[in-house]
Amino acid sequence: MERNNKSKYEILVDLAKRRGIFWPAYEIYGGVAGFYDFGPVGLSIKNNIINEWRYHLIHSVDVNVLEIETPIITPRIVLKASGHEDHFTDPITECKSCGRVYRADHLIEEAINKKVEGLSMEELWKIIHEHNIRCPECGGELTKPKPALLLFKTEIGPYKGTKAYLRPETAQGMFINFKNLLNIARNKLPLGIAQIGRVGRNEISPRQGLLRLREFTIMELEFFFDPEKSYEEVMNILEKRKELRNERLNILTAKDKLEGKEETQTYTTIELIEENIVTNPWMAYWMAIGNKFLREIGIPINKIRFVEKLPEEKAHYSEQTFDQEVFTEKYGWFEVAGYSYRTTYDLRRHIEYSKADLTFFKRYEKPKKVKKKKIAPNPAKIKEIAGEKFPSVMKALSEMDKEHLLSELENNGYVIIQDVKIPESPFYVKEEEVLVHGEKIIPHVVEPSFGLERILYVVLENSLHITSDQKIVLKLPYRVAPYMVAVFPLVTGTKPEHVKMINLAKKIKEILISNRITVYYDEEGSIGKRYVRADEIGIPLAITVDYQSIEDNTVTIRYRDTREQKRIHIGEIIKEILSHFK
């Protein structure tokens, strides 16, 4: 795989710039770490990956998934509710003599062996003082911890704006809109809400090119379901989808990690559920879908694994998390997707902060007859007891929770309102039998979340091949290739037959384009050079118009991966091309 003694990574970075895939952003001003531009070829591949994701995670799944788009700029309250404002901040302390920077809480935990997570900066500072904690590298004095917020700050409105952040994930848009989408889905669970969009994370030190960006694209799905039904629902699907049931996933569990194991074990989807590897069956379902998605965009199965996060590694919202990792030549195993069981965390938090009703009304199969006590005050009698305080007592009574009032009276035989002791007698209490048709539940959530640029990188790395004659061929899966087909005239001279050849090639290009086939047309340089250019950006097929073409309306079609060619009639071109994109 060596080409002039260069690594695959270096070859790819060169290629990416030369051929318009990607390059560092703001280059003419010296560049800014963590930001990349994408060229026409890169963008085309990205869009194709997005469409494959849509196919695998939205259109071809066995459940209802709806795609939405919500703003990037997010009012502070939303990320307060989601827990990001608190948890996306790390307390940082710096060594005064050597300048090394540490996570203050981690340092303290190591030094005094006590959990200090969630303590304020002041409290951490106090502990550092009391225990005389110093720089573990040079023994120098430490500075007072300060929060390093990884959210990008901004303001809404140019004058006295309200504080806002760039979203660090697209997920909150789905939680906020849960009720809207539930209505649109006509109140049916399970329900998936998907979003593909840009996010910002103000990383302390981004490196590793496309793999660690400050602004990137997330393809995310929030899947809402009733936990009591998840086993049955998933089993019904797997009954029908045998290939999905038997999809093989390479798994490294948290338990195995704690035992020091590094080798993955292979489980089928059904085994993940039956052996309780996943804490909810939907986790297994989406992991299987994600496994299949990556395989189909060109990642070999032996380079895909799922690694369960240890309790202390998990995000604040997650009950269980698996990272989906791909093996890269340069960085080893690298996370490209995460699967989190977020339970009711996010909806609960948004209910709490917004007071909105984000519940699902779960209808019983048969309405339940429930005996229900009703209570109402008798104003005349209350006036007798309360006297002057009557208006304020009545007001307080009307604002009081009726259930609470009932239980107080039942337990104590009286209730004290506005310092007035009221016995049971001034209340009308009536027992009624009512039909209850269902109850409000907060759905549980499983979230598969994919980093598009990371996926782009691993797809490119896995597609990169160097031929024995040192040429680059990007063997992209057909469906993610930047163009479906290249069209070339064999020669581009000025003789009448050359002109005919060029005109025929251009005509074929137009016919293909009008049939929605993406075409790369090129008549510059020799035919060999044009094949190389097409191979380098991974165009899987090439149509060449030659001397014979202008005699008998046949062309040659060349296959990128084998360099083989066959001759077909012009009328067969579209059918031949499309047969490879099914």
Add this chain to the structure above:
RNA sequence: GCGGCGGUCGUCUAGCCUGGACUAGGACGCCGGCCCUCCAAGCCGGAGAUCCCGGGUUCAAAUCCCGGCCGCCGCACCA
């Protein structure tokens, strides 16, 4: 953020140590022309470099010194 190493046409690089004839050289790529039967052909011509940026030393800086930016590696960080 710390330490080490590095940054020269689109790409790869020569030159830097030992400052001056460097108008910064080459290769590939790119553009124009000639030629034209299938895998980077050949010939002719051309465009293309803030020598990463800023400051300093010097008569003179791509070259030496300082600061910054960016990249790579290690440490730290990475809901």
